[in-house]
Amino acid sequence: MLPNNVTGISIPVARTIYVSFIPSVIHYLSPALIQIPKSSLQPLELFQNKIMRVILGCPLSIQVANMQAEHNLPPIVDRITSIVTRLTAKCLHSPKLAPHYSQVIRRAITRAPRFPALQAGGKLLVKTVSIVLCGLDAVIPVEEDVPHSPPWLMPVPEVHFTPTSTAAHPALQRQLTLETISTVSSSFPVPCLLYSDGSLQSDGRAGCAVFSEDMDAPPEGWVGRRLLAYSSSTFCELSRLFDAVSLMCQHGLSGVVVCDSQSALQALSSTRSTLSIVVTRILSYLALGHDHSLNIKFVWIPSHIGLSHSDRVDALAKEACSLPPPAEVVAPSFSCILSRICADAAHSIDHLKDQQRIESVTIRHYDTFRFQRYKYRRRGVMVRRHNVVFARLRLGYRPVWQVAGQVDVPLFSCHLCGIPEGNSLDHYCLHCPEVDGLLPRDLSLLYICWHLLNEDHLDVLLARCPRFGGC
Template sequence: MIQSKTFDVMQTALNRFGNLIKSLGLVINESKTKFQCRALGEKHLVFNGKNIERVRIYKYLGMYVGYTADCKDAEMAHIITQCKVRLQPLRSMAYSGAGVGVPILKMMYLTTVRSVLEYASPVLSCLGEGRLEKLEKIQNAAMRIILSCPRNTMIDVMRLELNLQSVKNRIQEVSVAAAIRHMRSESGLGLRNSIKDVVNGTRTFWRQGKNGYVKELARNVLKYEVQNFCEEIPQAPRPPPWEEEEVKVNITPLQKKNECYALGVLRTHAQNQINKLYNENTAHVYCDGSVREDGRAGCGIVILDKTDSACVQSEINFRISNNVSSTQAELYAILYGLREITGGEGDVCFFVDSRGALESLKSTAPALADVVFQCRAVLHQLKQSGRFISFTWIPSHVGIPGNERAD
């Protein structure tokens, strides 16, 4: 797909694309190539000497795209047809008498029916309440099948029983998450600036118009309080495997579970670990990540002054994606802590109360590879500048000031 704001730029891009295709020895079927535009009147584009057909609706990557209401109706009809077909196996399993339980039926609904809605979320997010209500009816029918409920059962009760949110809210969440991933990349600068202008109040909309997606996306970004995640995140280049150094992780395990010790014993154990690493030229960083019962997650970082361990140099707290695991939250706290100390001087000791996160950092095959490799890339940069970074495990909630403050 090639996009442009003017016909001249589009024609130039098509000419260059055609020359590139010829140089590679490839062939493009001109009859299958289409174009869309908002402008009225006769508009023509030429590719390889042939006119390209102009269409109002075009199916691209399984979704109908276009500028008119006809396109929205076609997309809705396509999705509803796909979902209704997928409800038949769900109904057969539920009423077959084979003893299929609610968890399996719910998993089948999520993987076969709602996945269709999630895939089309960026397109569906701009639709009105009337069109989205048709999709809500599909989920309502699926919930009745899963729970074997009559038609007069309250929808909110079925959602609560199955722990499902409305289709509208799910579409909004998925579309916001996809947009944030795009805005964090280099190609997302235009969208990122548009959302920033709306959030800062320097851009307003008086109608839906051609900016309907941006308007709806900005509203959802503010709704879920994720405007801080729209900034581009610089990715440290990952070193080749033969240059990766072993992560220094100090874990002094307790002989019994934490519940078997008095609070004072655990505090003494943690303080001894901290005292072993005390040095006037070493900064102490406490990281903590947590996930609430409703799925909201966040991280806290406390950096203590090198000369006075009781003096807090800086504090950082931020939200991360909902429904992550506690280990993921801890790893993201470590990652942002490493980024925070980049550019400084001296050695740094990280104190973390998650053994799972520290085990992942030093693992050769970590389960959460993406965030772990990002941590290792930043660690490599810090070590290249002559700084020594170590990680130490301490028990949680034992009265250590830095850890309690981060928590």
Template sequence: MRVTPAIPARQRVHPIIKDLLDRLEQRFIPVKWLANNIKGVSIPVAKTIYIVFLRSLVDYLSPALCHLSKTSLQPLEKFQNKVMQFILGCPASTRIVNMLSELNLKPLVDRIYTNVTYFSIKCLRSPHLAPHYSCVIRAALDPVTPRLSLRPGGRTLVCTVCAACAVFSPTMEPPGGDGWVGRRLPNASSSTYCELNGLLDAVTILTERGLDGVIVCDSKSALHVSKTCL
């Protein structure tokens, strides 16, 4: 029997960061191949590939990453440092500030906070882009600002449902009296089962009312099963 010592709490990687790093490492493989090719790509091209193909993932997740502590975000910073060393061909002893200056890049943690700040300002100027997020920001700046009320049916939905699906239409009137229509699925239901029931409910609502509509689903497994059944 081999006993593996537990990893200290300070060395554990947050699940979101770990999943993101796995994705970044996969995308870093073709970048290394391009740079190690016989002719290779220039430093400006390699930097552009990094910004568009790798760092864009971090930019996309910035609103979620900003809630984590700087300590939790440090693995992302180390990944960018590794990429910069590879692009510039620098030894591990090279100062990080010099590589950032050479490539005209920001520390990744600073960029995450900058992205969220820009997005917050944009939502304050144009609340229609993200009404609920804009309301949360205004409430944080001014506690007197009224918050958007959660509809009566939503309180029960949020408190009791752990895996669910939803159908929304900005133009069609809610089919129920309180604005919510739903049915409880078995506790052991998988996420795919819930998604399939959501697709069925959406089709049922449209066909019962004789309406045309577009149903959007982000579950690859549910779409695959639906395609197979058809």
């Protein structure tokens, strides 16, 4: 059997196989599946829960919400709703894709009095999608045709990339970065360096900022700008490039804009960019600067390499995420709305965890580890036996009898020392005499789990006490 807990395939490989064969078919049939009642999809939900337990090698006492968060697999019903809502948003953004469907959805959102007659399945689809869009308060704009300048007037951004990669040593990256900036700046009589950065937080808050020592600070100082929530990362990066270019044009300065986003710089020269509005505005400023004999160049640098100015603008961008959202901001890209729809599908997991957190020990245990994504590797190799031990340590393994809190159940003894009612995670980690000397004592269970999740410590424990892996 492939997911055998001793000799089977690793957890990441098992998840990839499952996602490739089962959810892919469900996602393809989402427009049809959303038209049937949720109760009819319950067998699919139970099947996914069973598969997640098999992949992780965990017992029935593990909470479903923990497994969903670990696998990043929301409930099937929510995933189907998210896919169909994204498809609907694309149709609303480009009505030419499905004119009749787009018109029906807009009537449902605005609650128009005259509504076309639909079949039962169609009514359920329209109702479900409309509730999601109204709940997100997402105003989906109709795609607009942005006029482009003639090809002979369209400027070609001059972009220079630092000849390094993130795999190189940070000291080498920093040296090559300084050499690249110095080489590009030497082409200006009086160079002006402007650093820019964008930030996207895990809760959807977004902001951007610019900073320069060669330019007078604005009246309010070098303060970032808050963007609409759930903006895409590329949109944040392009927004800060727009601020940098417009600021240099307003001051009539030529110089270098330093950026650490390759995707944003590549979007400036892309002919099929989904962020055409922001890109067009940047190119318009570049054309305006060219007409006034201004020369603006772009340099890509790797991030977090110890450059003081780069770290300063990074901190400003993160602080901008906490600013109050302005009344008028540049409209976000359409991908921002799609990201919000995807994020909404994962909210059901958090809602389920919040409901069960008070009574569930395993959820409170997993809250300590869930934001540190684990790669399930042992010295670069994914081994099933170690994967299962890691998964149980992370998810908070507790036997069924211990979770139930019953006293009149058969006594489950420890597999190592034979102590009755010792088949629990806290006994193995804190009290079992067989592992005495292998684990630190007089510490909390969470600290012991952190200690064991360091693969070197777990290798020593499994080598000296191999039965620990089967607990």
